[in-house]
Amino acid sequence: MQRRYAKFLAGGLLAATAVAAQAAAVELNVSAWKGGAAEPAAMPELIAKFEKENPDIKIKFDYITRNDTTTIMSSRLQGGAAPDVMMVDRPLMRQWAAAGQLMDLSADPTIQKLAPDVKPLAQIGGKYYMVPMEVVGIGLFANETLLKKAGVDHVPTNISEMKAACTKLRAANITPLLLPAKDGWAPAMLALTMGLAPSVKANPSFVSDVVAGKQKFSSNPNFKQAIGALKELADAHCYDPKLNVGIDPWGLGLTEFTAGRVAMMPQGAWSIQKFTVNGKPAVDFVFAPLPSLDGGKAAGLDMLGTAWAINAAARQPAAAKRWLQFWSKEENLGKFLQAEAAFSPFAGGQSAIPASERLYAEARKAGNTVAHPKGDFSAAFIQEMQKSMAAYLLNINQDQGAVLARWDNAPQQQ
Template sequence: MNSTKRLLCCGAAAFALHAGPALAEPVTLDVTAWKGNEAEPAGLPELIQKFESEHPDIKVELSYIGRLDTDTVIPPRLQGGDAPDVMMTDMPLVKIWGGAGLLKSLGQDNDWYGRIPADLSSALALGDANYIMPLEVIGMGNFVNMSLLNQVGVSEAPTTIDALKTTCGALADAGINPMIFTGGFSAPLFLIANGIEQSEAAPADLGVGDETFEANASFNAGIDLIRELQEARCFDPDQQAGLDPWSSALNEFTGGNFAMMPQGAWNISAFSQVEGLDYVFAPIPSSKDTGVALDLFAIGWSIAARSTLQEEAQVFVDWFAKPENLQVMLDAEAAYSPFDDGASGSPDLAAPYDAARANGGIINYPFALLQWPKSLEGEIWDSLTGFLLDTSKSNKDVLERWDWAVEDAR
């Protein structure tokens, strides 16, 4: 009997030793993102390979899900039993999912949270909870074809309104189209940047209706300024009506048919592949010498509340916050670090925009930080598209529509 017991014990021990490695096999994190594919790699394939080499007990399965699809594909998984472990998110998603209890609070006592500038960290928080580890800030400014400017004797991208008007006049005199200024994106960037820069009201107060756009002197002056740009021949309204800001406008700029275009730095990678295109990325011209560096908080990582691998997911998220790892993404995206170390992946051609940021010209894009309701963005685009076709419309005709959109969103 004792011999039998000894044999059973030895057999169990041998089985345990044999089974041990199987129990220690790597776990697999389910990660979703709207970057990481061939079109927008964002350094993710390289970073995931590095993460796995440094954490052999964790494997990462990255699934590409487009941003628009994320709105519909991910919520059923978060609410059911198939939640991803880590998801790429932005603040509109965080507001909905975090508010519904579908995300894990990442806390405010980790190493990276204390490195977020105060104005950004307060905007990222929902009450006392923080549901997102920020990854990047992307600039929105003015693309300037320096070859065309040099043809008319202009050697620097304009950063002030006066310099912009002078440059537009010189270009128009030479038969060169000065500026793409579509109501669907470029004109709104210009007006938002200039409106906020001089406004006494905080963006958040305008976004909840405590202050109105219609009564705001700065935004009224911004619309007047658009009329002045038209008089300075910066843009032809009829031309703008036929341009799609996400396709044909980009092609017109890269084709050398326009000298300037307010747009986002996410275009830098593609524009830099165009042979012979000599351009810089500069701030949006404004009343201040710096111009406006209109910063867009873009993306971050969030962890699902129902993830069964929350510890491993936290390791993954924290790893991306390390400067040497985040730099890979910043370089790939021509983006800026959301942390206070001032790290950047912007190329030399973005030096004018960098200078504006360094000299106090930063304004945060209010929609990205939920300071303005999402529905207002579409209303701004629509109202300015109509205004550019008929700039005799009153400022009230434009701005009261913005206030109505804010009221409807409350």
């Protein structure tokens, strides 16, 4: 009887303790543009795992699109009603850190784990305001089945190889290249990478020099050659410039590649999952670095993707830092990286990339990728760069220097 009574008391005590712990749990408000129905990115699974490992913290998750984050979250920060933790990228970090709205994370142990090439991208003026979650490549998707059918034995690595491949593909009645330019994004990324890779190799401070007005795109031979390369590809019948201006890279462009109607297309690695149907690749594709100017090596454009930042006025700062620590662990971040087909931002971190991304991974390991200048250049500059490339495709015979003059005249500083 006494033993039963002791068990009853013990059970009651455990139940009471669990109820008390639940009642004492703090609510950590987290906002992100990943985790929605269209792009879950393993977020629901990771939130559940975090709560299980941290029973004293309950996550209140707010899904807000990237575009809405700029307006909605800026207003909430000004009004003192922003979440404890916010998903950010480099432009948002610059904007909010400059306004004193983000916590200085310089002393946080997660910062020390960042890879050397990622650290500079997470700070302003020597202080760190965000913890990156991923490095995502922008490269060239290539349908290997179509390439082989046309007798092309490897993904082109430079402009000359690209033109030669186009000739074989056209002879086999295969559309060689899709360069969706409705918003100018695809041709802008191709031209930017071809010009930036050799320029940064020759001068690591090239981007900062341009922002400071010490360098100009219009006087840089690499960028002149890069813009001219787009005309070379058009003249080689790789793509139809005017036709591509009517194609949306985020809609019809993805559909055309998924359907196997085009051999190659510039895009981001985040689209790898979109080319998967019922768990299997819709087409036999590989994700490779973008072709280089002749004489160079194929280069990828590494974009620092999403990151976490803590509100300077966070109601639960201790819980917010535990959220950062959770994401810095490989077993947790790996689930997100796998969903995003992204590389780890941490030194020695394991990148859960698919086999289709092997060529890009090899280029990155060999040092043949260059950082996307998003966050260094202003959003207004990026928009003008894209608009200029759409305009260029509408009149591919215009002077390349005039295109680059638009880049020089755009507001480059944040």
